[in-house]
Amino acid sequence: MIHARHICVIVAVAVVAARPWVVWLQPPGYSPVSYVGALLVGVGFVLAHACAANHAARNRAS
Amino acid sequence: MSAAPPTRPARHRSELLTLLAVIVGWFVFAGVVTRSHRVVLYDTFRDMGWAHNMLAGRIWGDPLLPDHPPWYAPGSPVLVAGLAKLTTLSVVDLYGHAALWANVWLPVLLYVIGRMVWDRLTALLALATVVVGSYTWLTHITAVIPSLQGVALNLAALGCWHAAVRSTTPGVPNRAAWRWTTASGVLLAVSAWYHPLCAVIAAGAIFVQTVLDIAMPGAGTHDAAARPLGRWAVAVRMLVVAVIAGVLAAPLIARLAQVHAPNSDALRFFAEESERPEYYAQYYAPLILPCAFVGLYQIARRRPDALWLAGYLVVSLVGQGVAFLAQRPGWHVPHLLVHEFIWHGQLALGICAAVGLATLIPGGAAGTRRWGRGVVLVGVVVGPGLVGLPDVRQYHVDLEPLLAQRQGVTNWIRTHTTLADVFIAPPELGYQVVGGLTGRKCIVGPKLHTNPSVDIDARQADVARLLATDDEAEFITRAARYGARYVLVDVADPSLPPDWAARHAAWPTLELVYAEVDGGARIYALRPDAAGGAAR
Numbered sequence: 001m002i003h004a005r006h007i008c009v010i011v012a013v014a015v016v017a018a019r020p021w022v023v024w025l026q027p028p029g030y031s032p033v034s035y036v037g038a039l040l041v042g043v044g045f046v047l048a049h050a051c052a053a054n055h056a057a058r059n060r061a062s
Numbered sequence: 063m064s065a066a067p068p069t070r071p072a073r074h075r076s077e078l079l080t081l082l083a084v085i086v087g088w089f090v091f092a093g094v095v096t097r098s099h100r101v102v103l104y105d106t107f108r109d110m111g112w113a114h115n116m117l118a119g120r121i122w123g124d125p126l127l128p129d130h131p132p133w134y135a136p137g138s139p140v141l142v143a144g145l146a147k148l149t150t151l152s153v154v155d156l157y158g159h160a161a162l163w164a165n166v167w168l169p170v171l172l173y174v175i176g177r178m179v180w181d182r183l184t185a186l187l188a189l190a191t192v193v194v195g196s197y198t199w200l201t202h203i204t205a206v207i208p209s210l211q212g213v214a215l216n217l218a219a220l221g222c223w224h225a226a227v228r229s230t231t232p233g234v235p236n237r238a239a240w241r242w243t244t245a246s247g248v249l250l251a252v253s254a255w256y257h258p259l260c261a262v263i264a265a266g267a268i269f270v271q272t273v274l275d276i277a278m279p280g281a282g283t284h285d286a287a288a289r290p291l292g293r294w295a296v297a298v299r300m301l302v303v304a305v306i307a308g309v310l311a312a313p314l315i316a317r318l319a320q321v322h323a324p325n326s327d328a329l330r331f332f333a334e335e336s337e338r339p340e341y342y343a344q345y346y347a348p349l350i351l352p353c354a355f356v357g358l359y360q361i362a363r364r365r366p367d368a369l370w371l372a373g374y375l376v377v378s379l380v381g382q383g384v385a386f387l388a389q390r391p392g393w394h395v396p397h398l399l400v401h402e403f404i405w406h407g408q409l410a411l412g413i414c415a416a417v418g419l420a421t422l423i424p425g426g427a428a429g430t431r432r433w434g435r436g437v438v439l440v441g442v443v444v445g446p447g448l449v450g451l452p453d454v455r456q457y458h459v460d461l462e463p464l465l466a467q468r469q470g471v472t473n474w475i476r477t478h479t480t481l482a483d484v485f486i487a488p489p490e491l492g493y494q495v496v497g498g499l500t501g502r503k504c505i506v507g508p509k510l511h512t513n514p515s516v517d518i519d520a521r522q523a524d525v526a527r528l529l530a531t532d533d534e535a536e537f538i539t540r541a542a543r544y545g546a547r548y549v550l551v552d553v554a555d556p557s558l559p560p561d562w563a564a565r566h567a568a569w570p571t572l573e574l575v576y577a578e579v580d581g582g583a584r585i586y587a588l589r590p591d592a593a594g595g596a597a598r
Contacts (some may be wrong), residue, residue, distance in 0.1 A: 031386065031390075032336075032337055032339075032342045032343075032382070032386045033383060033386045033387055033390070035339075035342065035343055036342070036379050036382045036383040036386060037383060039351075039379055040376065040379050040380070040383065042355060043355075043358065043372065043375055043376060043379070046355050046358050046359050046362070047274070047278075047358070047362055047372055049359070050358075050359050050361075050362030050363045051274075051278035051362060053363055054278070054362070054363060054366070055278075
């Protein structure tokens with residue numbers, strides 16, 4: 001079963017794996033805006049998964 | 063047979079020794095970086111000039127322009143003027159060594175915050191993930207500027223906030239919760255007086271945590287006994303913090319709201335290097351990012367009382383994003399100083415990465431950690447950041463050569479003029495020597511370091527004309543507009559004609575009162591009688 005923490009790790013690895021391509025090569029359309037935007041999406045993603053896991057844990061406890 | 067856990071005094075002793083080691087480590091690091099010279103940043107001259115004025119009782123006025131109210135937060139000059147009064151050390155010496163005694167609070171509070179959020183290992187790791195893992199931090203952590211030093215006040219305010227929120231968690235004693243809440247509000251206000259943008263980001267972090275707490279509560283944090291206010295417990299604390307900070311910072315907010323800024327360049331300043339990935343990204347230590355995501359996940363799952371870190375990160379990223387957008391053609395969005403959002407964001411990323419690293423370091427039997435693998439992991443994640451080490455001094459202004467070169471000039475100015483006297487001087491010379499080193503007044507300084515409520519372009523044009531004209535009557539008229547009493551020039555300055563001194567030697571208006579022996583600096587007094595009262 002894929003756990004939320006696995007998804008976080010996958011996203012994180014994907015960000016790192018993609019990073020040299022987006023930062024070092026700087027393809028057309030790349031900018032600091034897209035970097036910051038990707039970070040914001042990543043933060044939202046991680047928070048959403050953590051909160052969903054919290055919710056599930058609370059339901060199990062009750 | 064297992065060893066007995068350390069007693070409370072032993073734990074406290076151990077914590078204090080660790081903190082002492084952090085402080086000693088900082089003094090060694092900062093001492094090497096500054097080479098034990100008096101070192102400031104270009105911005106520091108602005109605060110230095112104000113501290114000179116405060117020390118003489120001229121507290122609420124622009125330090126550089128005569129007869130103008132202040133436009134900058136007074137926290138740093140108040141601190142230095144107060145210390146100068148207490149210690150009899152000079153303002154220049156205190157600012158020159160502030161990288162040691164003022165910036166030391168950054169690693170100290172970073173350690174304390176890491177300790178509060180997770181554990182001691184995290185606290186120590188945070189020093190590496192923030193300072194080494196971020197090129198921006200590595201090149202700025204010794205910067206003697208309120209916008210960076212204010213981060214320490216943010217950490218103090220958020221540490222108190224953390225303790226206040228933690229007291230709403232089931233199983234945690236609810237002692238002193240409101241005292242922590244009050245302390246958080248007071249420190250947030252102090253942060254605002256030191257540097258308003260710092261406080262804005264800290265307040266935003268608290269707000270985001272409150273929203274997250276209401277909308278997406280952590281597991282088991284809504285225990286009715288521990289949180290008599292239910293899901294609004296954190297929101298009520300936020301309101302108390304907001305009221306305290308708002309009341310205490312109200313005079314500053316009112317003052318800043320009154321600053322009419324025809325020249326808003328200082329507020330909208332966009333440091334060019336901010337668009338370089340070394341600065342806005344974790345360029346040299348990219349593994350900080352996945353570690354930060356792991357840490358953020360762990361915090362949200364296990365320590366929701368530390369979710370202000372997520373808020374800090376979100377607010378900083380939004381601030382960066384807006385400022386970067388504003389640089390694109392067609393995007394005329396209001397924005398503030400992007401470089402500051404960058405270092406706040408990378409601070410939050412670094413602390414999250416420390417949490418992530420601490421949880422990723424493999425554990426062994428009986429709760430011990432496998433330190434060998436841990437060291438390798440930290441080395442791989444943080445080590446590449448050391449590539450930026452040769453650049454740690456790139457923003458420093460070494461005061462030693464400036465003070466040695468201008469010693470005669472500054473001594474003469476201090477001895478023969480008052481803080482209210484106005485100098486005609488090229489903006490750079492005026493800003494650093496007249497304003498920064500002696501606290502005297504000028505017609506104008508550099509564009510980004512002059513009160514934005516005046517027409518800086520017009521004043522700079524006036525100064526350029528005053529120094530260029532051969533028409534004495536025109537000189538007298540223009541000088542009279544600003545009540546100027548002295549002229550300070552460096553005749554070796556290539557922007558002045560080489561025969562500047564000879565051309566003005568015959569002017570009855572100007573009396574040469576000081577000439578540098580080994581340099582080109584000259585001070586002329588404007589004769590009131592010859593100037594037809596211009597100097598008065």
